Amino acid sequence: MLNGFSIARIQGIEIIDSRGNPTVRAKVTLESGIKATGDAPSGASKGTREAVEIRDPNGSVRGALNSINYYISPALTGVDSRNQSYADNMMIELDGTENKARLGANATISTSIAIAKAAAKAMDVEIFTYIGGAGPHYIPVPLLNILNGGLHAGNMLKIQEFIIVPVGFDTFKEALLGSIAVYKTLKNLVTEKYGKIYTALGDEGGISPPLSVTEDALDLVYTAIKNSGMEGKIMIGMDAAASDFYNEKKQIYEIDNVTKTTQQLMDFYVDLANRYPLVYLEDPFEENDIKSFSELQGKIKDVIVTGDDLYTTNIKYLKRGMELGATKGVIVKPNQIGTLTETIEFLNLAKENSIKTVVSHRSGETEDGFIADLAVGLNSNFIKTGAPSRGERTSKYNRILEIEEEYSLKYRGNKY
Ligand SMILES: C=C(OP(=O)(O)O)C(=O)O
Ligand SMILES: [Mg+2]
Numbered sequence: 001m002l003n004g005f006s007i008a009r010i011q012g013i014e015i016i017d018s019r020g021n022p023t024v025r026a027k028v029t030l031e032s033g034i035k036a037t038g039d040a041p042s043g044a045s046k047g048t049r050e051a052v053e054i055r056d057p058n059g060s061v062r063g064a065l066n067s068i069n070y071y072i073s074p075a076l077t078g079v080d081s082r083n084q085s086y087a088d089n090m091m092i093e094l095d096g097t098e099n100k101a102r103l104g105a106n107a108t109i110s111t112s113i114a115i116a117k118a119a120a121k122a123m124d125v126e127i128f129t130y131i132g133g134a135g136p137h138y139i140p141v142p143l144l145n146i147l148n149g150g151l152h153a154g155n156m157l158k159i160q161e162f163i164i165v166p167v168g169f170d171t172f173k174e175a176l177l178g179s180i181a182v183y184k185t186l187k188n189l190v191t192e193k194y195g196k197i198y199t200a201l202g203d204e205g206g207i208s209p210p211l212s213v214t215e216d217a218l219d220l221v222y223t224a225i226k227n228s229g230m231e232g233k234i235m236i237g238m239d240a241a242a243s244d245f246y247n248e249k250k251q252i253y254e255i256d257n258v259t260k261t262t263q264q265l266m267d268f269y270v271d272l273a274n275r276y277p278l279v280y281l282e283d284p285f286e287e288n289d290i291k292s293f294s295e296l297q298g299k300i301k302d303v304i305v306t307g308d309d310l311y312t313t314n315i316k317y318l319k320r321g322m323e324l325g326a327t328k329g330v331i332v333k334p335n336q337i338g339t340l341t342e343t344i345e346f347l348n349l350a351k352e353n354s355i356k357t358v359v360s361h362r363s364g365e366t367e368d369g370f371i372a373d374l375a376v377g378l379n380s381n382f383i384k385t386g387a388p389s390r391g392e393r394t395s396k397y398n399r400i401l402e403i404e405e406e407y408s409l410k411y412r413g414n415k416y
Contacts, residue, residue, distance in 0.1 A: 004032035005081050005122050010111055012068030014061055017042055017364040018392040019203060022055075024064045025366075026110035028118045030081055036121055038113025040064075040106035041335055042364035044151045044203065045160060045241045047287055047309030049317065051338040054104030067107035076111075081119040088112055088341035105338035112340040113370055127370065128403065131344070132377030139172045139404055139411045140375045141165060142397065143237055143280060143358065143384040146183045146224075147209070147217055148202025150241050152363050156212030158255040161204070161239035162221050163384075165279055168233030172404045172411045176397055178230055180388050186224035193220075203363040205387030213256045218276050225277075237280030243309050246286035253286075262292055266299070273300045282306040282331065282358075294326040304329040304356050313337040313346050322353055329356040332380065334371070347378050356416065358382040365392035369399035376403055381416045 013025040024040040040061075042053060054064040075094050079087050091111065095103040120130035128137065144164050149157025164182055166175035187199050190209045202208040211217050218236065225234050242265075245254050252259045260268060262285065269284055280303065285292040287309040297305040306329030311317045313336040321327055330350045334343040350357050359375035361384065372395075375383040383400070386393035403409065 002031055002078060003080070004030060005119065006031045007076050007079050007081055007087075007115070010068055010073040010076060010114070012065035012107065014065060015039065015366065017366055018390065019364045021364060022059060022061045023364065023366065024061050024068070024106045024110045026068055026107070026114040028081065028111070028114040030118050030122055032122060034118055034122045036114050036118035037368075038110040038115075038117060038370065039366040039368045040110040041362035041366065042106070043333075043335075043362040044364065045244050045309070047243070047312040047336065049099075049287070049312045049314065050336045051100040051105035053106045053335070061106060064104040064107040067103040068111060071103060072107060072111055081115050081122065084112070084116055084119070085341045087115050088339035091339060100338040105335055108338040109335045109340075112338075113334070116340055117370070126403075127373035128377035130377070131374060132379065137376050137407070137409050138379055139400060139409050140359070140380045140383040141167060141412050141416045142172070142175065142179070142400075143382050144179050144183070144387055145204045145239070145384070146179075146186055146206045146387050147221055148204055148206040149208065149211075149217065151244055152204055153202035153208035154200070155208050155210050157214065157217055158245040159214050159217065159238055160241035160244065161282070162206070162217050163237035163239065163280060164221065164225065165235040165237050166233065167235055167279075167414045167416060169413055170411060172400055175411065175413070176388060176401070178228075178234060181228045182224050182230055182234055183388060185228045186220060189220055189224055189227070201387070201389065205389040205393050214272075218272065222276055231277075235277045235279040237278070237282070239282035239308070240284050241309065242283050243286040248286075262289065266292060266296055269296060270299050273303050278303055280304050280306065280329070282329075283308045283310060290321060290324060290326050293321075294324045297325065297327055306331060306356075306358060308333070308360070313343060315346050315349050318346060318349060322355070327355070329358055331384070332357055332359045333362060334374070335362065343374075344378065347380065351379070356381040358384050360384040361386060361393070361396065367391050367395045369395040372396040372399035372403070376400065376409070381412060
């Protein structure tokens with residue numbers, strides 16, 4: 001039966017992401033006249049098992065817009081927007097493939113998010129409480145990628161992300177301000193050492209100095225932490241995104257101007273964990289080598305080894321990781337799987353098994369702050385959303401600041 005919460009229509013709109021590439025915005029209108037939008041972000045260092053983003057040969061997302069306008073909208077018209085799983089399952093059925101290849105995950109995730117936002121608006125509740133219920137809710141620890149390498153930068157660093165982890169603070173606001181102090185100190189250090197021209201930003205807003213050796217980048221970040229007086233309060237993390245420097249033919253890793261076998265790369269990480277305050281390490285090996293993830297996690301028990309390309313937000317792969325005790329952490333990226341319902345199932349399965357969750361942006365983002373609400377609503381341990389420097393990243397941080405201020409939620413801090 002139709003009511004004010006029923007979906008009246010869904011429209012696909014082509015917008016641009018933070019790299020200037022076309023992406024999808026879905027606009028849901030309810031029978032009551034309430035409207036809400038959802039945006040599809042876009043990755044550069046993608047896992048091969050991710051749900052498929054439909055993009056035309058000329059780079060446009062026309063095909064995905066057609067999916068929304070001609071298939072999804074007619075199918076979901078009349079569906080109650082409060083029934084998220086019903087709407088998502090209809091899209092999964094309509095698509096009929098393993099990886100959303102027919103409709104496009106960029107069409108399904110934007111629609112899925114827009115439906116949730118419309119329902120929250122119609123119920124006049126915050127998005128995070130709509131998604132996660134009444135609570136209690138906690139504010140996640142941010143993982144700030146302040147120095148960019150890999151596919152996100154123009155330098156020769158093979159490690160994709162050098163991250164700071166502000167744990168020694170009582171509030172998110174203090175944690176963010178402390179992190180910004182480190183980010184600015186880092187910029188000054190690079191200016192002194194290489195010149196201001198080398199403080200250019202990578203795709204996620206971190207600086208991308210002309211380095212090629214991992215330890216040089218780590219030294220810069222660690223020095224910035226110490227010079228800011230943040231030692232002990234702000235730790236270090238890395239996303240290696242190792243599939244991107246793995247030479248499959250030769251079965252070796254090409255990093256730091258040399259080649260490393262899997263064993264050598266493993267020893268390298270163990271050594272770094274002993275010498276730097278490393279608490280987080282994402283995708284240390286290529287995405288098919290889950291056994292090495294597991295071996296490394298066994299060797300560096302205090303570091304949260306995390307799977308991104310390894311799991312692609314898909315419970316099928318997470319279950320295998322759980323059997324092997326492969327990682328203490330998982331990345332949660334809604335567009336890797338294509339619907340909110342599947343994203344929530346994945347995150348909850350991780351949580352039920354005491355695996356730390358990291359709700360994450362993509363390197364190509366829009367200004368939508370939705371993942372901030374998702375992270376708070378689902379009580380994620382962490383949120384990973386880049387440097388505190390550009391609108392498509394600050395929109396998430398600013399949304400959390402707003403939530404913290406208004407609802408006085410507790411910051412996870414050291415208890416992440
Ligand atoms: C955010 C990431 O990059 P991308 O969006 O390019 O996959 C990542 O690898 O964690
Ligand atoms: Mg990653």
